[in-house]
Amino acid sequence: MKLSLALAMLLALGLAPAARAANEADYKAAYAAAEAASKEAAGMRNQWTVTVSALAAARKAADGGDFDRAVTAAKEAEALAKASVVQATSEKEAWKAMEIR
Secondary structure, three states: OHHHHHHHHHHHHHHOOOOOOOOHHHHHHHHHHHHHHHHHHHHOOOOOHHHHHHHHHHHHHHHOOOHHHHHHHHHHHHHHHHHHHHHHHHHHHHHHHHOOO
């Protein structure tokens, strides 16, 4: 049992990506992806305000040179934007089930 646990831990550590500091290129890529998802949500008229806040936080962190925090905020904004797109898509037809007949 102990051997399999140790082996699993070694495999997990070996397969985990090495932690490194984010740079400006990482931020720009993450921000571009988040902005594209946000624009898609806005086009569906379902842009969440927290997405806009996360994008602003990413910009502010990048302006201050903290690219690790900027990338984290940009990825959060992208996830929020994608969730709002999923919500808009699912509710496009789901309202029909709520209609009184």
